Amino acid sequence: MSRNDRFYTVRGYQLLNQEDKLLTSGMEDYLEMIYRNMEKEGYMRINTLSNLLNVKPSSATKMVQKLSALGLLDYRKYGIIFLTEAGKKYGRFLLERHNVIEKFLVNIGITENLLSETELIEHSISKNTMANIDMLNRFFETHPAILDEFRKFREPGFEKTDE
Amino acid sequence: MSRNDRFYTVRGYQLLNQEDKLLTSGMEDYLEMIYRNMEKEGYMRINTLSNLLNVKPSSATKMVQKLSALGLLDYRKYGIIFLTEAGKKYGRFLLERHNVIEKFLVNIGITENLLSETELIEHSISKNTMANIDMLNRFFETHPAILDEFRKFREPGFEKTDE
DNA sequence: CAAAAAATTTAGCCGCCGCTAAATTTATGA
DNA sequence: TCATAAATTTAGCGGCGGCTAAATTTTTTG
Numbered sequence: 001m002s003r004n005d006r007f008y009t010v011r012g013y014q015l016l017n018q019e020d021k022l023l024t025s026g027m028e029d030y031l032e033m034i035y036r037n038m039e040k041e042g043y044m045r046i047n048t049l050s051n052l053l054n055v056k057p058s059s060a061t062k063m064v065q066k067l068s069a070l071g072l073l074d075y076r077k078y079g080i081i082f083l084t085e086a087g088k089k090y091g092r093f094l095l096e097r098h099n100v101i102e103k104f105l106v107n108i109g110i111t112e113n114l115l116s117e118t119e120l121i122e123h124s125i126s127k128n129t130m131a132n133i134d135m136l137n138r139f140f141e142t143h144p145a146i147l148d149e150f151r152k153f154r155e156p157g158f159e160k161t162d163e
Numbered sequence: 164m165s166r167n168d169r170f171y172t173v174r175g176y177q178l179l180n181q182e183d184k185l186l187t188s189g190m191e192d193y194l195e196m197i198y199r200n201m202e203k204e205g206y207m208r209i210n211t212l213s214n215l216l217n218v219k220p221s222s223a224t225k226m227v228q229k230l231s232a233l234g235l236l237d238y239r240k241y242g243i244i245f246l247t248e249a250g251k252k253y254g255r256f257l258l259e260r261h262n263v264i265e266k267f268l269v270n271i272g273i274t275e276n277l278l279s280e281t282e283l284i285e286h287s288i289s290k291n292t293m294a295n296i297d298m299l300n301r302f303f304e305t306h307p308a309i310l311d312e313f314r315k316f317r318e319p320g321f322e323k324t325d326e
Numbered sequence: 327c328a329a330a331a332a333a334t335t336t337a338g339c340c341g342c343c344g345c346t347a348a349a350t351t352t353a354t355g356a
Numbered sequence: 357t358c359a360t361a362a363a364t365t366t367a368g369c370g371g372c373g374g375c376t377a378a379a380t381t382t383t384t385t386g
Contacts, residue, residue: 004276004278004279005278006217006278006281007192007196007215007216007217007278007282007341008192008217008279008343008354009188009189009192009193009217010189010283010286010343011189011193011214011342011343011344012217012218012343012344013279013282013283014273014344014372015344024171024175024372024373025172026173026372026373026374028237029170029171029172029173033170036234037256043332044334045333046334047333047334048335052170053170053175054169054170054171054172054175055169055170055172055335055373055374055375056374056375056376057174057334057335057373058334058335058336058374058375058377059373059374060334061335061336062335062336062373062374063373065335073176075249075358076383077272077334077335077381078333078334078335078380078382097246105292106190108292108295108296108297108299109298110291110292110295112167112291113165113167113289113329115168115169115170116167116171116176117240117287117288117289117292119170119171119176119283120173120176120287121287121288121292123173123287124284124286124287125280125284126276126280128273128275128276129268129271129273129280129284132270132271132272132273132317133202133271134273135262135272135313135317136271136313139312139313139316139317142316143312147310148310149302149306149309150302151298152299153301153302153305154295154298154302156190158249172373172374173373174372174373174374175373175374177374178374179344185363187342187343189342189343189344208362208363208364209363209365210363210364211363218343218344218345219344220363220364220365221344221345221346221347221365221366222343222344222345223350223364223366224342224344224364224366225343225365225366226343228365240351240363240364241350241351241352241363241364262358
């Protein structure tokens, strides 16, 4: 039985993958949000970040220090937060991943709690799975008749109303 | 802006939902595994459980005590672990959810690390999302030509080789 | 330009879920 | 049966990512 077909707990997988996985889920949340704000305003502040993520400023400070130590943020105490090149690259990836998951959920008919569903799922998706879900999205996009057929299948009676 | 379209961190969602979500991801891992063994052997022991989940026995004890306090296990110190009715019901649900996610991943073409991918994703899926993914699985099952078309779309050139 | 306000950081606590080491209970076999 | 082995539990630690309270720095304003 190889490492691959043995069971682990969520925590167990975390511990196993902490060599190759750079960021924890929490750090990813912060980096993704900083990236969003970079696109909008060009920079980020601790207070803005803590408001956007619904955490206390002290929590934001702690995470920003970690991301900074990892070379993803350009930042000094009491200062303005910018992304380094590495941070931008990672942030862009996180936002893309988010959008792939969200689009998939919309495709299969999720409307309630779309944001929170996406936010929770995105951290547990590998690049490979993300790529394959993206292919499924593209498949539906280029084959709208099939997506339509699925929707009829899913909810007979509501043929056209949703979407 | 309602609670629904605000961002939170993973930890934030955890804290928000701890009223309605009975179990943590970790507890779910243990309960699911106990359920698997119930089906196979009818009972569970701490050592077996810790081996199956690749944790130390002391960790298994701690979680079993928690699940027991929640009324999901029938268990006394140094004794054999059984599921209560509530535990069986929850365990059955967990196994079903696992299988729905796994089938979906297989459908979209995941072969590498299938188990770990499933194990990580399953905890972040709501009942609603699970139901919709299940519908997608059923859709592919009843429309094999469409699944086939997706596979060609996904991997042009490997038309028939996989599955 | 000094005092007050606002923003940020630090220190220290908590629950989760791993771990190790040591204690305890249960099972085995000479 | 009784000593040893095996299984299980307890105690206590560590990192994560929240929190509060208090300290510090920066900004605003009279």
